[in-house]
Amino acid sequence: MTRSLLLASLVIATASAATLAERQSSCACGYKDSTGAIWRETFTSDFTTGWSTALNQNFYKFTWSETHPKVPYTMQYITDNVYGYNDGLGLKTSAFPAGSAGPVKVAGIGTLRSDILYGSFRMRAAVPSVPGVCFGFFTYQSNTQEADIEFLSSDANYYQTLHQTNQPGLVNDDTDPDAAKVVTIPGADFTAFHEHRLDWLPASTKYFYDGTLKSTVSKNSPTVASSILANVWSDGGSGWTKGPPTKDAIATIYYIKGYFNSTSLSASQFSSRCAAASNKTPCSV
Numbered sequence: 001m002t003r004s005l006l007l008a009s010l011v012i013a014t015a016s017a018a019t020l021a022e023r024q025s026s027c028a029c030g031y032k033d034s035t036g037a038i039w040r041e042t043f044t045s046d047f048t049t050g051w052s053t054a055l056n057q058n059f060y061k062f063t064w065s066e067t068h069p070k071v072p073y074t075m076q077y078i079t080d081n082v083y084g085y086n087d088g089l090g091l092k093t094s095a096f097p098a099g100s101a102g103p104v105k106v107a108g109i110g111t112l113r114s115d116i117l118y119g120s121f122r123m124r125a126a127v128p129s130v131p132g133v134c135f136g137f138f139t140y141q142s143n144t145q146e147a148d149i150e151f152l153s154s155d156a157n158y159y160q161t162l163h164q165t166n167q168p169g170l171v172n173d174d175t176d177p178d179a180a181k182v183v184t185i186p187g188a189d190f191t192a193f194h195e196h197r198l199d200w201l202p203a204s205t206k207y208f209y210d211g212t213l214k215s216t217v218s219k220n221s222p223t224v225a226s227s228i229l230a231n232v233w234s235d236g237g238s239g240w241t242k243g244p245p246t247k248d249a250i251a252t253i254y255y256i257k258g259y260f261n262s263t264s265l266s267a268s269q270f271s272s273r274c275a276a277a278s279n280k281t282p283c284s285v
């Protein structure tokens with residue numbers, strides 16, 4: 001690298017570091033949500049401003065294959081099914097016409113960070129309308145440390161129904177009504193863009209629709225550092241996704257935002273940062 005190029009990149013690096021520090025210091029005392037909770041950190045991916053850059057800032061794409069017990073189809077997460085769509089981010093389960101061979105092609109993303117411990121997570125999105133998929137937005141550490149909101153496009157009222165579950169949602173193959181709830185919002189149309197919000201708290205998870213609390217699930221609320229995931233998938237299982245879909249089934253996401261605490265910024269580090277800031281008022285979110 002030439003000397004002038006090196007200098008130029010140093011200047012750019014210094015400039016963007018300053019911008020980041022300024023942005024952080026303006027909310028150095030954190031974020032106060034509509035319930036009064038204070039969160040130390042934030043991330044935003046606004047896919048309407050350039051989906052790929054917004055995605056790469058905070059998320060990776062799933063690439064694995066997944067086999068569930070007692071269902072007809074294996075699934076393959078493919079990066080091509082995470083793409084720019086309708087001015088936002090598309091997550092797609094590909095059309096699987098009757099008689100198709102091979103795995104069902106599905107899509108998923110997860111936060112680069114897996115140190116998130118409680119927070120308020122918001123997604124502005126439109127659900128898939130082709131029957132036979134599950135569209136999920138959830139916290140994940142393991143199959144027993146996981147809080148979900150899930151939209152099943154084969155549900156009769158899929159455009160106003162979601163499933164809120166703190167895993168495990170089953171006891172002896174039966175739904176555990178204290179860990180899994182079906183939430184229906186009369187008059188809602190989830191095929192249009194709305195904000196679906198999951199607040200993950202120490203002893204419960206709460207679902208908000210366009211800022212209004214609709215449901216609380218207390219049993220099995222996760223307690224360990226986790227990632228935030230979103231996916232659109234189908235294993236053909238008769239008990240959940242049904243399908244696979246015979247046409248492309250696509251969720252469109254405009255943004256995902258998180259206000260959260262993590263195991264990487266302690267309460268005392270946060271307090272010192274706040275004490276040193278000129279603006280000591282938390283930002284309202």
Ligand SMILES: *[C@@H]1O[C@H](CO)[C@@H](O)[C@H](O)[C@H]1NC(C)=O
Binds near residue numbers: 039
């Ligand atoms: C998140 O961090 C804030 C600031 O340290 C603290 O007041 C709050 O209790 C924390 N929330 C949870 C759920 O731990």
